[in-house]
Amino acid sequence: MYGNLVVRPEDIENWGKKIEEEDPEKLAEFEGRIERGEKIEPQDWMPFEYRRQLIRLIEQHAHSEIIGALPEGTWITRAPTFRRKLALMAKVQDEVGHAQLLYSAAETLGKSREQMINDLLSGKSKYSNVFNYPAKTWADTAIIAWLVDAGAIINQTTNSKGSYGPYVRALERICWEESFHLKYGYDSVVYLATGTPKQRAMLQDALNRWWRPIMHFFGPPDTQSVHTEKLIRWKVKLATNDEMRQQFLDMYVPKIWELGLTIPDPNLRKNPETGRWEYSDPDWGEFWRVINGDGPCNKERLAVRRFAEEKGRWVREALRAPHARYVTPLA
Amino acid sequence: MIEVLEILILSLADDELFIGHRHAEWIGLGPILEEDIAFASIAQDETGHAQAYYQILTDLGLPTPDEYAFKREASAFRSAHLVELPNFEYDYGMALMRHFLYDAAEQVRLDALRKSAYEPLAGLAERLLREEKYHWLHARVWIQRLGRSTEEAHHRLQAALDQLFPYAWMLFEEMPHEEKMIEAGWVPPSAELRMRWLEKISPILMEANLAYSEPKADELQAFQGGRHGIRSPYFDSLYAEMTEVSASDPEAEW
Amino acid sequence: MSSLDPRIRRAEPELWEIPLRSLEPLEHWQTYEVFVMRTRGSQAQHVGSLHAPDAEMALILAKEQFARRSQCVALWVVPTEAILWTNPEEEEIFLPATDKSYREPQGYLHTRERIERFKDRLKPLQSYD
Numbered sequence: 094m095y096g097n098l099v100v101r102p103e104d105i106e107n108w109g110k111k112i113e114e115e116d117p118e119k120l121a122e123f124e125g126r127i128e129r130g131e132k133i134e135p136q137d138w139m140p141f142e143y144r145r146q147l148i149r150l151i152e153q154h155a156h157s158e159i160i161g162a163l164p165e166g167t168w169i170t171r172a173p174t175f176r177r178k179l180a181l182m183a184k185v186q187d188e189v190g191h192a193q194l195l196y197s198a199a200e201t202l203g204k205s206r207e208q209m210i211n212d213l214l215s216g217k218s219k220y221s222n223v224f225n226y227p228a229k230t231w232a233d234t235a236i237i238a239w240l241v242d243a244g245a246i247i248n249q250t251t252n253s254k255g256s257y258g259p260y261v262r263a264l265e266r267i268c269w270e271e272s273f274h275l276k277y278g279y280d281s282v283v284y285l286a287t288g289t290p291k292q293r294a295m296l297q298d299a300l301n302r303w304w305r306p307i308m309h310f311f312g313p314p315d316t317q318s319v320h321t322e323k324l325i326r327w328k329v330k331l332a333t334n335d336e337m338r339q340q341f342l343d344m345y346v347p348k349i350w351e352l353g354l355t356i357p358d359p360n361l362r363k364n365p366e367t368g369r370w371e372y373s374d375p376d377w378g379e380f381w382r383v384i385n386g387d388g389p390c391n392k393e394r395l396a397v398r399r400f401a402e403e404k405g406r407w408v409r410e411a412l413r414a415p416h417a418r419y420v421t422p423l424a
Numbered sequence: 425m426i427e428v429l430e431i432l433i434l435s436l437a438d439d440e441l442f443i444g445h446r447h448a449e450w451i452g453l454g455p456i457l458e459e460d461i462a463f464a465s466i467a468q469d470e471t472g473h474a475q476a477y478y479q480i481l482t483d484l485g486l487p488t489p490d491e492y493a494f495k496r497e498a499s500a501f502r503s504a505h506l507v508e509l510p511n512f513e514y515d516y517g518m519a520l521m522r523h524f525l526y527d528a529a530e531q532v533r534l535d536a537l538r539k540s541a542y543e544p545l546a547g548l549a550e551r552l553l554r555e556e557k558y559h560w561l562h563a564r565v566w567i568q569r570l571g572r573s574t575e576e577a578h579h580r581l582q583a584a585l586d587q588l589f590p591y592a593w594m595l596f597e598e599m600p601h602e603e604k605m606i607e608a609g610w611v612p613p614s615a616e617l618r619m620r621w622l623e624k625i626s627p628i629l630m631e632a633n634l635a636y637s638e639p640k641a642d643e644l645q646a647f648q649g650g651r652h653g654i655r656s657p658y659f660d661s662l663y664a665e666m667t668e669v670s671a672s673d674p675e676a677e678w
Numbered sequence: 679m680s681s682l683d684p685r686i687r688r689a690e691p692e693l694w695e696i697p698l699r700s701l702e703p704l705e706h707w708q709t710y711e712v713f714v715m716r717t718r719g720s721q722a723q724h725v726g727s728l729h730a731p732d733a734e735m736a737l738i739l740a741k742e743q744f745a746r747r748s749q750c751v752a753l754w755v756v757p758t759e760a761i762l763w764t765n766p767e768e769e770e771i772f773l774p775a776t777d778k779s780y781r782e783p784q785g786y787l788h789t790r791e792r793i794e795r796f797k798d799r800l801k802p803l804q805s806y807d
Contacts, residue, residue, distance in 0.1 A: 134766040162452035167683035169448050173670035173678040174490045175475045178448075179468055185451050186464035190743055193457040197709075197727050206729065207701040214698060227682050231669045231678075263726075270747070281678075289676045393681055397453070399696045400689055404514045405455025409705055411570050411577035412731035420759045422709040422727035449685045456706055458728050458739040465742040514689060562738055569735065665684050 110141040112323075127328050132258040135201040135423070146329050148202045149218075151260050155195035156213045156220035160394050162188040164228040165237055173231065180277045184238060187270045194266065197424040198259040205419060214399050222380060223306045225388030232285055232292075232299035238278025240303065243345055244310045246271045247337050256328035259424045279348075286352040300349070301357045308375040309383075311338040317377065342370040425608070428601045429542070430481060431502065432610060434492070435599055435651050436533070437477035438503035441493055443526055444471030445666060446511060447519070455516050462562060466523065469555045476552070480544045494670040498655050498663060502599075505647055505656035506591035517580030518588070520570070524563040525592035525625065531556050532620045541609030564628055571632020582634055590639045594647045596621065710736040711761060712744050713754040722754055733757070 112120075119138050126133065133139055162185045169185060172178035196206045212218035223241055228234055246268060253264035285296040312334035315321070324330040332340075342363075349356060360373045383391070447467035454460030478489035487495075506526065512518055534556055537549035570577040596618035605611050629636065639647075650656070670678065681687050707729045713722040725744050730736035736755040745753060764771070779785030 136763065136765045137767050159452070159457070163683070163686075166452045166685065167681075168669070169451060170445065170665050170684055171668045173494065173667075175471070175493060177678055179471055179475075182448050182451060182464060182468050182471070186461055186468070189452060189454075189457055189460045189464065193461065193728065193743055194726060196457070200709075200727075205703065206706045207703055210706075211700045215700075229682060231672075284678055288678075289673055291673045292676050393686070396693050396696065397681075397686055397689075399698065400514075400693050401453045401455075402701065403696045403699065404453070405516065406705075407574070407576050407580065408455035408459075408516050408570070409707065409731075411573035412735070413704065413707065414731060417704050417708040418759070419704055420709065420757075422758050423711055423724075423761060423763070424727045453685070456729065458730060458743055461746075462739050462742040465746055510688065513692070558741065565734060565738055569731070 112140060112142050115140045124326070127256045127326075132261060133256050134258045135421070142323070143327055143329070144202050146324060146327075147257055147260065148199055148204050150329060151195055151199040151202075151257075152204065152209050152212070153219055153221070155192045155199060155209065156218060157224060158188045158192035158195060159213075160220045160224045160398065162192075163394055163397055164224055164226070164390075165234050167228045168231055168234045171231070177281065181234065184274050184277060187274065191263075191267050191270070194263040194424075195260075197422050198257075198263045200422050201259045201424055203421060210398075210402065214395060214402065216386060216395065219384060221310065222383045222388065223310050225383050225390045225394060226303070226306050227390050229302070230295050230299060232295040233303065235278060235281035235285055235296065236299045236303045238274055239282045240278070240307050240345060241310065242271055242274040242278055244307060244337075244341055246275060247341050247344075248311065251332045251337060252330075254328070254331055263424070283352065286354065297354055300354055304357050305375050305379070307341075308338070308372065309377075309380045311335075311341065313377055313380060339370055342372075346370070425604070426484065426486075428604050428608075429484075429610075430486065431600055431651075432605050433477050433481050433545075434500075435502040437474045437492070438501050439507050439526075439530075439595070440470045440474035440477065442503050442507035442662070443522075444468070444474060445662070446507065446509070447523070449511050450514075450516075450519060453514065463519075463523075466559050466562065469559065473552050473555075476548055480548065483544070490670075494667050495674075498659060499653045501655065501659070502651050502653065504591070504595045504597065504650040505658075506588065506595060508656045508658045508662055509588075509591065510658055510662075515580060515584070517570070517577070518584045520563065520566050521581055521584035521588055522592075523559070524567045524628075525588055526595070527556065527559040527563045528624045529592065529595045529617075529621050531560050532617050532624060536612050536617060536620075540611060545610065567628055567632050567634075571629075571634050578633060581632065585629070585634050585636055589636045590644060590647045593618070593639055594644065594650060597648055597651045599651045707731045709758040710740070710755040711758050712736075712740045713756070714744055714748075714750050715752040715754075716749050718751055722752065727758060730755075 120140055123133070123137070123139060123143075126137075133143075165181065165188075166185050169178075169181055172181045196209060199209060200206055209218065213220070223244075228237060249264050249268050249271065253261055253268060255261055255264075282296065285292040315333045315335045321330060321333060325333075342361075346356065346361070346363075358373050360371060363370050382388070444467050447463060447470060450460070451464045451467065452460065454463055474493065475489045478487075478492045481492070482488050506522065509522070531553075534549045534553045537545055538553070540546040540549065567581065571581055572578075596614040598614050599605065602611075602614060606613055611617075648654075680690060681693075686693065708731075709727045710730055710733065711727050712725050714725045715722040728736060728740055728743055730739050733755055737753060740753055740755055744750075
């Protein structure tokens with residue numbers, strides 16, 4: 094009935110367990126709880142597939158935050174004013190903070206932070222493709238902070254209505270902090286858009302380069318996306334990739350056009366009859382190539398994480414308590 | 425007298441600007457997530473301190489903080505060379521030791537400035553001390569812990585201390601026209617602050633089993649001049665990088 | 679191949695030569711649960727957990743991760759290991775099985791009615807005075 098150790102090696106060993114092999118009574122109780130809008134907490138019984146999918150999801154989200162600190166980090170030492178310098182430091186710091194929150198949330202499901210980092214470093218575990226693209230100019234940081242973070246907010250706000258308590262709690266705080274990122278990003282973009290010709294050109298160039306990764310951001314179209322139905326029933330996934338992409342276009346295309354910027358897709362338009370955005374095929378082949386390691390920055394991103402872990406090793410080693418034992422955090 | 429005041433404020437502000445800049449290089453690269461976040465806050469605080477110091481001058485009709493930080497001739501900077509040093513090989517022992525030596529000095533300076541006869545400076549010092557308490561706690565506990573941990577950690581900290589100590593010593597280099605500042609009651613003599621700084625760091629270093637030796641006057645040649653506008657060999661590349669964007673379009677607002 | 683980030687460029691060429699090494703269990707230290715008291719007079723609330731080598735470091739690190747924006751007057755940390763919990767799956771142990779209204783203020787809603795009834799009973803007697 095009670096305890097303080099949630100490490101359940103059998104949970105992990107049984108990852109291969111199929112949904113049909115689960116105890117039907119417990120499964121019904123579990124699904125009933127989710128249907129009633131109740132949250133699942135770490136100590137609850139849950140089907141292995143739910144645990145596996147959540148770990149995968151939250152872990153990838155955590156990796157995306159820590160890797161996501163790198164493209165914008167590119168400009169930390171070069172930010173042009175005090176205000177931008179401070180805000181960029183704070184923003185990248187937040188991304189690291191989000192990784193901290195998310196790794197903790199994933200840990201409650203029984204996978205340690207060390208295991209997750211190992212899977213990131215070895216390439217076994219993925220992170221958002223968008224961070225495998227380079228931030229070539231200052232304007233890239235503005236586009237990332239505005240539009241990539243806008244995408245992230247749509248995604249995270251949607252997920253924050255999910256069923257897993259620790260993930261939902263982490264997301265609530267993350268969304269709150271992201272709203273600063275969005276404002277900061279928009280402000281930076283507006284300064285460039287309303288600035289000198291050179292600034293405008295720099296901004297348009299950044300938008301041109303980032304548009305495709307941003308279209309990829311919400312994932313492949315629903316027709317190509319696998320096993321969504323069960324995840325939606327379990328409230329692990331709350332909206333389909335296309336729904337979120339449509340929401341993003343609805344909210345941000347008019348704002349981009351308002352600034353007199355050109356979106357590099359001649360076919361982009363809202364169909365007045367269906368009320369849906371239509372756009373050119375953003376080359377899903379590229380999306381899959383980058384996910385599988387062949388993007389412009391994949392190698393560098395992982396090399397930097399390996400470097401940081403390696404450089405920090407002696408520090409962590411020095412303070413390691415000799416008798417510490419691993420207990421799953423409660424977050 | 426405003427020129428003398430400017431020398432004083434810039435000496436304080438430029439140190440903060442570059443230490444904040446160097447600390448910020450660690451964001452996303454720290455030894456563990458939790459420490460990455462803590463150190464990023466310290467970087468922000470120091471950068472914010474620089475801005476607040478420059479603002480004192482701005483309020484007197486002198487340039488804005490952004491102009492001071494991003495649009496100045498190298499020879500007009502008055503930072504100590506300690507804060508310009510790169511993060512050599514990303515050794516966190518160096519980062520922590522610099523943070524420790526620097527924040528001890530900053531505490532000592534701010535404690536003295538609270539009683540400054542120059543009102544705006546005294547008021548600002550009082551506020552900045554709020555953040556400084558945490559910086560000092562953070563630095564002190566790290567040094568205490570690591571100094572008495574593994575052989576490697578101790579070795580790294582001792583090497584960092586050996587390398588950084590003469591630079592840190594020069595945080596208290598006498599400023600041009602310092603006698604006028606003292607006479608006005610703005611600051612105590614730098615040499616006196618240095619003694620207080622030594623009193624502050626010595627017991628902690630001893631506890632951490634770390635040793636320093638006071639540099640002799642003739643050994644200091646390579647480390648001095650910061651307050652007089654002489655820049656370290658690391659300054660040019662640091663400043664070119666820091667101003668890369670702002671200089672790319674000098675007319676622009678960012 | 680060279681990074682666009684000058685910070686990363688300064689790590690080259692070492693950056694590219696780091697071997698792939700696995701982190702060991704507990705290399706990122708043990709965990710602590712963090713509690714924040716937002717204002718004087720309010721309860722401390724659990725806000726999350728973090729990794730730290732000891733309790734004092736946990737406090738120092740918790741400050742920036744859990745109190746860098748929101749209002750806070752005090753922080754607590756507790757080793758996760760020290761926390762004993764009941765399982766939410768057994769939440770029914772918190773549900774009463776019998777009527778427990780006798781220990782709730784709402785269990786005493788009809789006192790006034792009784793007084794009124796009593797007064798009504800007295801009325802006929804009073805009219806003879």
